[in-house]
Amino acid sequence: MHIAVIGAGLSGLTCARQLQIQGHSVTVYEKSREVSGRMSTRQTEFGGFDYGAQYFTASSAAFRKQISAWKKAELIMDWNPHLVRLEQGTPDVHKPAGRSQKRFIAIPDMSSLCKYLAQGLDIRTEQVVRRIEPLGQQWLLSVGSNSVAIDASAGPFDAVLLAVPADQAVPLLTVAPALAKQAAKARLSPCWALLLSFPVPLELGYDGAWVSGSRLSWIIRDNAKPEHRDGERWVAHASVDWSIEHLEDDEERAKEKLLKAFHEATGSQVQPVHATAHRWRYAQALAPLAEDCLWRPKLHIGACGDWFAAGLEGSGRVENAYLSGLALAAAVGS
Numbered sequence: 001m002h003i004a005v006i007g008a009g010l011s012g013l014t015c016a017r018q019l020q021i022q023g024h025s026v027t028v029y030e031k032s033r034e035v036s037g038r039m040s041t042r043q044t045e046f047g048g049f050d051y052g053a054q055y056f057t058a059s060s061a062a063f064r065k066q067i068s069a070w071k072k073a074e075l076i077m078d079w080n081p082h083l084v085r086l087e088q089g090t091p092d093v094h095k096p097a098g099r100s101q102k103r104f105i106a107i108p109d110m111s112s113l114c115k116y117l118a119q120g121l122d123i124r125t126e127q128v129v130r131r132i133e134p135l136g137q138q139w140l141l142s143v144g145s146n147s148v149a150i151d152a153s154a155g156p157f158d159a160v161l162l163a164v165p166a167d168q169a170v171p172l173l174t175v176a177p178a179l180a181k182q183a184a185k186a187r188l189s190p191c192w193a194l195l196l197s198f199p200v201p202l203e204l205g206y207d208g209a210w211v212s213g214s215r216l217s218w219i220i221r222d223n224a225k226p227e228h229r230d231g232e233r234w235v236a237h238a239s240v241d242w243s244i245e246h247l248e249d250d251e252e253r254a255k256e257k258l259l260k261a262f263h264e265a266t267g268s269q270v271q272p273v274h275a276t277a278h279r280w281r282y283a284q285a286l287a288p289l290a291e292d293c294l295w296r297p298k299l300h301i302g303a304c305g306d307w308f309a310a311g312l313e314g315s316g317r318v319e320n321a322y323l324s325g326l327a328l329a330a331a332v333g334s
């Protein structure tokens with residue numbers, strides 16, 4: 001089959017690779033300049049920032065097996081940061097973080113895993129899919145790009161697979177209203193991220209912290225990761241509530257407020273030499289669908305992503321994305 005995959009995050013790339021191994025001809029459309037989606041790393045003159053997923057964990061046998069293979073190929077490694085819990089207003093009294101979990105990071109940075117998975121695939125970057133239209137038993141895509149004023153038509157494809165956040169899948173699924181209805185149940189929450197580079201080490205005594213009683217929920221020292229470049233770089237994520245309330249703030253305003261919260265939470269008054277805020281409009285699924293993925297064999301349309309539970313207890317994680325992408329490829333091939 002000639003298959004279009006929309007989205008080159010971990011779920012789309014996992015699915016596309018499996019389908020290509022099965023002998024299908026696959027084209028991946030990605031609206032950004034680079035692959036990786038929410039596992040992206042932003043490069044700056046101060047070093048790279050993993051500003052979406054910081055690390056991942058594995059609870060299923062399938063993902064653990066994949067992790068062993070990635071480790072052998074030196075694509076990822078274990079990461080053992082010193083993590084604490086911070087109470088707002090008492091930055092010097094930090095409690096050790098609860099249960100210990102094995103954590104993994106991609107090396108040399110988070111985006112490198114997806115960049116590796118993208119090798120050998122036909123990926124069209126900076127191509128946003130705006131519409132899916134039927135053509136007999138097949139599908140055409142209406143694709144926009146910054147360089148061309150008029151949307152181009154791509155296809156025909158025998159199958160179309162959406163590997164984008166649920167909220168972005170819904171408007172594309174007007175051709176399959178039952179799937180659109182299901183996707184609409186799995187909305188994702190936003191997250192404001194703050195990227196900071198400091199002229200000197202902050203010497204906080206920990207590498208990362210879950211923060212309570214603050215606009216922030218999580219802070220992490222990016223350069224605590226092995227193989228990351230020198231320099232003192234921190235990433236802070238705002239809480240879900242704050243991110244929802246301030247979703248439409250401009251970046252400058254969000255940056256100022258979050259920087260203030262960072263100083264309050266850590267007790268450090270060192271001023272950054274570089275600060276940027278990034279709005280993840282669709283960050284993490286809070287209410288996943290119970291399935292592994294969606295696939296309609298009659299229509300040849302499907303969806304995968306981290307908004308599927310895929311047999312796991314929680315959602316919105318790298319492991320969900322991987323398992324869901326794998327499951328969709330298996331469903332298409334069956």
Ligand SMILES: Cc1cc2nc3c(=O)[nH]c(=O)nc-3n(C[C@H](O)[C@H](O)[C@H](O)COP(=O)(O)OP(=O)(O)OC[C@H]3O[C@@H](n4cnc5c(N)ncnc54)[C@H](O)[C@@H]3O)c2cc1C
Binds near residue numbers: 306
């Ligand atoms: C702030 C933050 C922190 C996180 N922390 C963690 C963590 O610590 N541990 C963990 O396991 N997970 C974490 N996650 C979640 C993890 O990043 C995701 O679960 C995973 O990366 C999702 O992969 P995906 O392929 O399903 O979706 P995505 O990575 O979102 O990929 C979807 C892709 O589709 C593209 N796209 C969307 N619409 C279109 C269109 N119309 N046309 C073409 N392309 C399109 C997007 O540009 C994107 O590249 C975090 C996420 C965020 C945002």
